[in-house]
Amino acid sequence: MKKHSDTKSVDELRNKIIGLGDKSARKSYYPQLQARINELEIAKKKAEESENRFKILLNSTSDGIFIYYSENGKLYLANETACRMTGYCHGDIENLSISDIHPLTYREKILKDFEIMKNGELRLLRNVPVKKHDGTIIYCEINASSLKMDDQDFIILAYRDVTEIRESELRQREIEKKLNEAQKLESIGIMAGGVAHDFNNILSVIMGLTEILLQQNSRDEKISPKLKKIFEASTRARDLIKQLMTISYHGNDEKKPSHLISVINESVAMMRATTPSSIKIINENPLCHDLVMADETQINQILINLFNNSVYAMPDRKGEIKIAYSNEYIDESSLKYYPLLMKGQYFTIEFSDNGTGIKQEIIDRVFDPFYTTKPKGEGTGLGLSIIHGIIKKHDGNISVESEAGKGTKFIIHLPIYEGEYMETKSDSTQINKGQGRIMVVDDEETLAEVNGEMLKLLDYDVTVITSSTDALNAFKEKPENFDLIITDMTMPELNGLDLAREILGIRPEIPVILCTGFSDQITKESAMTVGVREFLNKPVTLKNLAATVEHILSSE
Amino acid sequence: MYPIHNYSEPRKFLVPEFIIGNDCYEMVDIYVETFLGRRVMIVTDPGVIEAGWADEVIKRLKIAGVEYTIFSDLTPNPKDYEVMKGVEIFNSEGCDMIIAVGGGSPMDCAKGIGISSTNMMHVLEFEGVDQVPQPAPPLICIPTTAGTAADISQFAIITDSDRKVKIAIVSKTVIPDISLISAKTTTTMSDELTAATGIDALVHAFEAYVSNASSPITDLNAIRAIDLVFKNLLKAIENPLDLTYRNNMMLASTLAGMAFSNASLGIVHAMAHSLGGFMDLPHGECNALLLENAVEFNYESSAEKYNIIGRTIGIRSEKNDEIKHELIDRIRDLRKSVGITQRLSDMGVKKDDIGKLAGFAIEDPCVVTNPVMPEISDLEKIYEKTL
Structure with a gap:
């Protein structure tokens, strides 16, 4: 308190006491009230702006953000992306629990994971299935963090839709597998081709000399039949080598523009004769472009091999073999499934049977040379590798779909020939002498x-x-x-x-x-x-x- | 009969809204609702509770369905720590208004709790005049003594327990929002309390009347209060349940309050505050003992006004000296007749204490409106005479 020692301070004090001091006026609190209201208004506006900014931020992210109550799992908030991602509207989603957006079979696991995440021991979950409102499943990467608001514990989850990335990774893996397969087949082919080349030269000598001897001794009944046998055996050897060279894609071939449906019809007619009548053969002949630059003999061989396999897959000799044709345009998007093809128009053959099918675990090996499930002596294991080689040489693709017990389907794509079709003359069989x-x-x-x-x-x-x-x-x-x-x-x-x-x-x-x-x-x-x-x-x-x-x- | 006022200095007159009349405390719930009170703190003391006046208030609150918290943990000459304890309870209980039921101590304590809670400051920080920045929560005063007039005044007196001194908080913010003044509540007072508070009212009126800040309006109130005390105090003690004397004493207290709240006081209160703070002596009795010697000291400086007081209470003398002595005699007679017969030394005050007491008293704000500015030695002499 001020000392009363001087008159001035005494006067001041007295003035205040009797209500006449600087601050003695009884206050009207209206201005303060008004100022306080203004402050609150500004604070409210700021809060709204801040909320708005928060909303913009929340909704601008490409991640689906879910905030849920830590104690009961009920959703508190979901952003626009979360709604779009799951197909729920705002009103609906906030009535759900966090586990509701996951497939039923996955809920127990996800709740356990979230429980661990709550403790901060786990921050990222990968490839979590999320069930959309319409029932479709997408896959997400989930990032978690915890939050305390108004004395309540919340968990913030950021869901990133990785469905497409996941699919393309799977597809990429599939493509790599196919390419590896092709590479494997190619190296086997090169090896087989190399062996075949040397054999060819050896055979050329044997066959050439045998033919000379045959000409010189055509009337000798003792020697001639033996020489013929040598020649026949050599011919069989040459044919086997030809097959090996087919696998290697490099063998010489007689490709020419061919209408494949009629070529296949001929093969089918031939196979019909040797196939048990209890096996039904359905050969559809639709109207479609079938002009392909092809070696008809090799196409014939494909059909024979496929027939043989199908018949073998029907142990009780009962069933159905179906051959269907169509045209397909392979564009950028379908190249994902046929990485070895070029863009363009294709003639497609679907060769299917309802036989025993191929077990899933060996389906990747069916085109491997010498791979066979048949007992020793019944098959060489070359059939499908030869087909693969022929198709490859024709710039085509063969793929297989099969389910054990239900049957197998081979799908062959061959590029359509854009040029003109030409009739070819058959070779004469006469050996003529000449001069020169x-x-x-x-x-x-x-x-x-x-x-x-x-x-x-x-x-x-x-x-x-x-x-x-x-x-x-x-x-x-x-x-x-x-x-x-x-x-x-x-x-x-x-x-x-x-x-x-x-x-x-x-x-x-x-x-x-x-x-x-x-x-x-x-x-x-x-x-x-x-x-x-x-x-x-x-x-x-x-x-x-x-x-x-x-x-x-x-x-x- | 009336002193001449020259009006050269402006005067202010401020009193709260109040209702005066028996049973008016029963209107308390109306005012609680008016002030939108949802949880009320009742500040009272054990004596008042025992007399049943706190219950009268609680009864009304219960009918109105208003929640309440009772705070009665306080002593006469309320201490700063008692106020702060009340603040803590007020805040923790989520109270939003205060009803003070009792004498000066509960009312001053309630004022302290109110301003400390809204300003979030210690009550001692408000010491002095106009030191309270923000108003207090709504305050309803129901006085149960006739004398302190804390239900009217802009004063709150709190004891600084460390310094052992009473501090005065003088602020418009400690004037209650409404006072419900019923003399019926004073019928439960003991003779001693009736006497001490009655003399307190007399001193309020005396000091306000001769204050150098008095005004024609405060004069009217003060002179009428003096008249009422002289005519009714003894009778109120002799007939404690007779509402006529109680009403008159309550009116005297209220009028004296209106006077001193606006004209302020003088050296009697300054010296009594010092005694109360330093030795925790009862306020009313200290006032009673000091008044006679203070009149003697002040008479010369305000003889005209003292003469008017003299005439009011029936002194017929014409000479100043005679009037002065008769006036002092009349005060002494009244004091003794109501049973205040001891001296300061009987209450434990020693000669050695006087220097310190005078030192505190000279710093009291009440000094500045005394008709004459005393020296510290003047106050020492008065203490000595009263010893």
């Missing part, structure tokens, strides 16, 4: 000699040379001495194509025949541009050689 001067070039001495002998047998004038450079020199020396050049493709120093190019540089009009084996990486088109007139597939048979040479020389 022929140079035979092959670095493998025996093969060169066998080919030379065969031509001599046909009365041609033959010069055999075992080195491509020697051959070129010989030709350079006397280009006019030769009417035809038959050269092997694979040779050291100068290969067949280079030799042809040199020779044609000297005498553009001279016909050149190129003998090619499996491993020769050359297309007919590239050889034709150089000027090569014709091709001979190894092993070269007498009939083939005679016809080709006769055809070329007669057209000169």
Whole structure:
């Protein structure tokens, strides 16, 4: 309290006591009340703005946010994304419990997980199934944190829809699996092809010499039948090699534009004869584009193999085999399912049966060469790998769907040929002799000699040379001495194509025949541009050689 | 008969709304509802509870369905810690208004609780004049003594228990919102309490009348209060249940309150506050003992007014000296007739205490409206004479 020592302070104090001091006026609290109301108004506005900002923030996230009461699991709040994600509207969702948005079978587990998350020991759940209002299931990644508001405990959950990511990951895994499968088949094919190439050369010698002996001893009843047996056995060996080369995708083939439905019809007709009548064959013939660049023989082989498998899958010889066709346009989106195809129009064959089906655990191995479930002796395990190889060579795709006990369905896609269809003449079977001067070039001495002998047998004038450079020199020396050049493709120093190019540089009009084996990486088109007139597939048979040479020389 | 006032200095007159009349405390529930009270704190003391006046209030609250909390943990000359305990209960119980039922102590305590709770300050921080920033919650006063007039005044006197001094809180914010003044509540007072409070009213009137801040309005109230006390106090003690004397004493107290709340007091109260704070002596008795010597000290400075008091109470003398002595005699006679016969030394005050007592008293705000500004030695002399 102030000292009363001086008059001034005494006067001031007295004034206050008698109600006349600076602050002695009785207050009207209206202004304070008004100010307080204004403050509250501003605070209310700020709170509204803050709530608004919170809402904008809450609803701008691409995650579905759920806030629920920690103690009973009842939802307190869900943002727009959460509603959109689950298909519930705001009024409905806030009457739910957090477990209600999960499938019934998953609720117990999710509640346990949330309980752990509540303690902060777990923060992220992956691939959690969420049941939408319409019953569909989506998959979410869930992030959790806890929150205390108005003395109550809440859990905030952020749901991120990973359904598409999950699907594309699964699809990616499927594609990788298919690519791995294809790679595996390709490397097996390369190996098989390599073996086949060497075998081919060996067979060429055996078959060539056998044919020569057959011609020379055609009247000898003792020798001739034996030689025929050798030739037949060799032919079977050659066919097996041809099959192996088919797996490797590189074998030579006779592709031409073919109407596949009629080709398949022929195969079906043939198979109908050998299939038990208790098995019903349904072969639908709808109107659709079926012109495909195809090797008809190989297509036939596909059908035979598929038939055999289906029949084998019906142990009691009862059932149904159905073949259906359609056209399908493979676009960007369907490439996900057929990673090995190109975009475009396809001819689709669905070959299905209601046999025993394929067990799920081995379905990935059915195209593996030598993989078979048949008892020893009943199958080579090559059937489906050959089909796979053929389809691959035709730039197509084969896939399989099967359920044990219900049946199997093979779906084959082959690209539609956009060019024109041409009729082809059938080959004559006559072996004709002829005249002409022929140079035979092959670095493998025996093969060169066998080919030379065969031509001599046909009365041609033959010069055999075992080195491509020697051959070129010989030709350079006397280009006019030769009417035809038959050269092997694979040779050291100068290969067949280079030799042809040199020779044609000297005498553009001279016909050149190129003998090619499996491993020769050359297309007919590239050889034709150089000027090569014709091709001979190894092993070269007498009939083939005679016809080709006769055809070329007669057209000169 | 009336003193001449020159009006050169402006005067303020402020009193609360009050209802005066027997049984008016029964209207308490109307005012609780008017002030939107939902949970009331009743501040009272054990004596008042025993006399049944707190129950009268509770009865009305129960009928109105209003919740209440009773706070009666206080002593005469209420201490700061008692106030703060009341504040704690007021806040923790979620109270929103106060009804004070009792004499000066419960009413002053209720005022302290009110301002401390709204301002969230310690009650001692309000010491002085106009030191209360925010008003208190609604306060209804039901006085049960006739003398203190805390139900009218802008004063609240609280004892600072550490410094052992009574502090005065002077503020418009401690004027109640309504006072329900019924003399019936004073019929339960003991003779001693009737005497002490009655003399307190007389001192209020005396000091306000001669205050240098008196006004024609406070004068009217003060002079009438003096007249009423002289004519009714003894009779009220002799006939405690006679409402005529009780009503007159209650009127005297209220009028004296209206006077001193606006004109303030003088050295009697300054010195009594010092005694009450330092030695916890009863306020009314200290006032009674000091008044005679204070009149003697002040007479010269305000002789005209003292003469008017003299004439009012029937003194016929014309000479100032005679009037002064007769006036002092009359005061002494009244005091003794109502049973206040002891001296300060009987109450335990020692000569050695006087210096300290005078030191506190000279700092009391009541000093500044005394008709003459005393020196500290003047106050020491008065204490000595009263010893």
